[in-house]
Amino acid sequence: MRKNVIFRGKLLPLLLLSPQLAITIVFFFWPAGQAIWSSLLREDAFGLSRQFVGLENFAEVLADPTWRGAAGNTAIFAFSVAILAISAALLLAVQADKSIRGSGAYKTLLIWPYAVAPAIAAVLWLFLFHPQIGLIGRALNAAQIAWDYRLNGGQAMLLVIIASAWKQVSYNFIFFLAGLQSIPRSVLEAAAIDGARPMRRFWTVVFPLLSPTTFFLLTVNLVYAFFDTFGVIHALTQGGPAKATETLIYKVYVDGVENLNLGASAAQSVILMAIVIAMTAVQFRFIERKVHY
Amino acid sequence: MLRRTLAKGAAALTTAMALRGRQAAAQQGPAEIQFWHGLAQPLGGMLEQIAADFNASQSRFRVNASYRGGYAETMVAAIAAFRANNAPHVVQMFEVGTATMMAASRATKPVWELLQQTGVRIDFEDVLAGVRGYYSLPDGRMASMPFNSSTSVAFYNKDMFRKAGLDPEVFPTTWPAVAEAARKLKAAGIANPMTTSWPTWLMVEQFSAIHDIPLATKGNGFGGLDAELAINNPVMARHMQNLIDWHKEGLFRYGGRDNAADGLLPAGEVAMTFASSGTRARILREARFDWGTAMLPYYDDVPKAPLNSIIGGASLWAMNKGPSGGRSEAEWQAVAEFFAWLAKPDVAAKWHTDTGYLPLTRSGYERVKATGFYKENVGADIPIEQMLRGGGTLTENSRGIRLGGFVEIRNIIQEEMERAFQGQQDAKTLLENATRRGNVVLRNFERANRG
Numbered sequence: 001m002r003k004n005v006i007f008r009g010k011l012l013p014l015l016l017l018s019p020q021l022a023i024t025i026v027f028f029f030w031p032a033g034q035a036i037w038s039s040l041l042r043e044d045a046f047g048l049s050r051q052f053v054g055l056e057n058f059a060e061v062l063a064d065p066t067w068r069g070a071a072g073n074t075a076i077f078a079f080s081v082a083i084l085a086i087s088a089a090l091l092l093a094v095q096a097d098k099s100i101r102g103s104g105a106y107k108t109l110l111i112w113p114y115a116v117a118p119a120i121a122a123v124l125w126l127f128l129f130h131p132q133i134g135l136i137g138r139a140l141n142a143a144q145i146a147w148d149y150r151l152n153g154g155q156a157m158l159l160v161i162i163a164s165a166w167k168q169v170s171y172n173f174i175f176f177l178a179g180l181q182s183i184p185r186s187v188l189e190a191a192a193i194d195g196a197r198p199m200r201r202f203w204t205v206v207f208p209l210l211s212p213t214t215f216f217l218l219t220v221n222l223v224y225a226f227f228d229t230f231g232v233i234h235a236l237t238q239g240g241p242a243k244a245t246e247t248l249i250y251k252v253y254v255d256g257v258e259n260l261n262l263g264a265s266a267a268q269s270v271i272l273m274a275i276v277i278a279m280t281a282v283q284f285r286f287i288e289r290k291v292h293y
Numbered sequence: 294m295l296r297r298t299l300a301k302g303a304a305a306l307t308t309a310m311a312l313r314g315r316q317a318a319a320q321q322g323p324a325e326i327q328f329w330h331g332l333a334q335p336l337g338g339m340l341e342q343i344a345a346d347f348n349a350s351q352s353r354f355r356v357n358a359s360y361r362g363g364y365a366e367t368m369v370a371a372i373a374a375f376r377a378n379n380a381p382h383v384v385q386m387f388e389v390g391t392a393t394m395m396a397a398s399r400a401t402k403p404v405w406e407l408l409q410q411t412g413v414r415i416d417f418e419d420v421l422a423g424v425r426g427y428y429s430l431p432d433g434r435m436a437s438m439p440f441n442s443s444t445s446v447a448f449y450n451k452d453m454f455r456k457a458g459l460d461p462e463v464f465p466t467t468w469p470a471v472a473e474a475a476r477k478l479k480a481a482g483i484a485n486p487m488t489t490s491w492p493t494w495l496m497v498e499q500f501s502a503i504h505d506i507p508l509a510t511k512g513n514g515f516g517g518l519d520a521e522l523a524i525n526n527p528v529m530a531r532h533m534q535n536l537i538d539w540h541k542e543g544l545f546r547y548g549g550r551d552n553a554a555d556g557l558l559p560a561g562e563v564a565m566t567f568a569s570s571g572t573r574a575r576i577l578r579e580a581r582f583d584w585g586t587a588m589l590p591y592y593d594d595v596p597k598a599p600l601n602s603i604i605g606g607a608s609l610w611a612m613n614k615g616p617s618g619g620r621s622e623a624e625w626q627a628v629a630e631f632f633a634w635l636a637k638p639d640v641a642a643k644w645h646t647d648t649g650y651l652p653l654t655r656s657g658y659e660r661v662k663a664t665g666f667y668k669e670n671v672g673a674d675i676p677i678e679q680m681l682r683g684g685g686t687l688t689e690n691s692r693g694i695r696l697g698g699f700v701e702i703r704n705i706i707q708e709e710m711e712r713a714f715q716g717q718q719d720a721k722t723l724l725e726n727a728t729r730r731g732n733v734v735l736r737n738f739e740r741a742n743r744g
Binding site: 152153 | 365372376393396399400550557698707711712734741742743
């Protein structure tokens, strides 16, 4: 039974809530409101002339083939990153959960990449895959495989997906490891006594019991791929070649900060906000029902 | 305890404020101005040294020079500061931002007006036509203060030329001859004969100027905001198709956007590159081989080619504090005196020889020539000679470019080139797509700045 604590009066609860509310208002509601307001305007970079244009910015953005291209890139990018990062982390977590010598060291090493800033992670991958100065990039070219992610859109996309997923594996790994450790031994032993082999035990017992973790990670990873991969893309490809790796968040930056087209950029960020709110809502409403808690 | 400390602190603060107020009233210190620049080291340090020298030379004015990231970041920072009513007095703006600054007439104070108001004299008559034209209003009055201008040239690896049996002292002057040389280099085992930095600036903007073909209507945008891109022309298409074919043949290698390809020549990866004349310092430092500088090639069957090349680099803009104006007479005076300091012949000559940027005046060029500098530094005069190619009189097509949103247009052209080099489109489609997308940017800029 949950016990509700009831405060008397209104002042104390408001006082206790106010720091959190203030932060939310200053860092979320106010900027979001500003973005919605600028998305209805068309102004020059200096803010010297502005004109109210209603929903014209939205109409232009939605009709813009480069925005649609970025939306397609984002879908491919986000799902690839999420699936790659989750499956790699699950594999590693299952292996690290076994009783092997030095598992503590493996676990620590696997968690390290999470402490690396996105831009630095990107530079590390650049030193591996740059066609002229990268170890692997040079080796590929020496082996007569034409590797140049600066000119080949598919290779560029592959590179930013791998670099972004690599950064997220650690985070997923921690959650999977915790999930695995909370599975009661007795359940696994019972399955083993019933004659289930390891693979079968994993798919019929472990994986379903991990589904809340997997579901949570899917949401977190998709949001990560949508919003937190700017640094990786900026440092590796700048959205190129020919917009092949331009995601929605990167396009907001390019149009707003580089091209100083504030109205279009604001409209895009409002659309992006709506997409992410909708995606999270759908996930929690429909997918969560099928999750075995 | 805590309360007592607080009380003491408050008292100290009050005293300090009172003191400062009294000091300000008493001595009326030098007029301070903020100068934001976009030059990384070592160039940034040389620039800050100039400001320090100016401060040391007199006591009435003080310039605080500070680095604000690259050119694009400096531009964005200055614009954001202006919106917050906190703009720097002087900002260094790269040449592609010129039209944006010029269109925002309430944000800036044109140099001609600044000089008239403060009574400071700077002689712009002697400034190279190619530089003066870029930064002046259609009626010829100066809008911004020319400072660091570069142009682009060819750099090549003489050792590789020798290996391929080419004359290391002669760089091919025409594009067909360049392709021929590239074939010989390829046959001699050099995997990547040539590349280019700044693909749009070099292969589209400079190319158009040198061949006297328009980049945009309305005299490359000097005539008004309603200009449209004119790059979809036969000469341009011929060159683009050549680049695409050479890329396929392995003679030309796309090295990335903007200055991403700068490192390829000094690293010994390519035999020929086309880059900003400012790359000279880097090649000097990094190249472990014999190298040379040459003028940009052209097609000799195009009438009037070769004309002068156009400039890149940056100029200095005097800015208002914010949308409501508000600068004191003393501040404007300080800006004007600082500009005059930069224009002093010995300051300008030192900047040119230290950095490799162009000398901005003919007389400055002659002065440096007389010191024997170019005899000791072979090739350092190629950029300025190229600026004077074609007699030094500019045509509407070789004067420069004044298009709004040009940073974006440059990227659009680079993107379409990347598509073509991936084999997704030919030169004709490349130019059609770039023109269509670029014109959308121009129309948006025109609309936002009509008022």
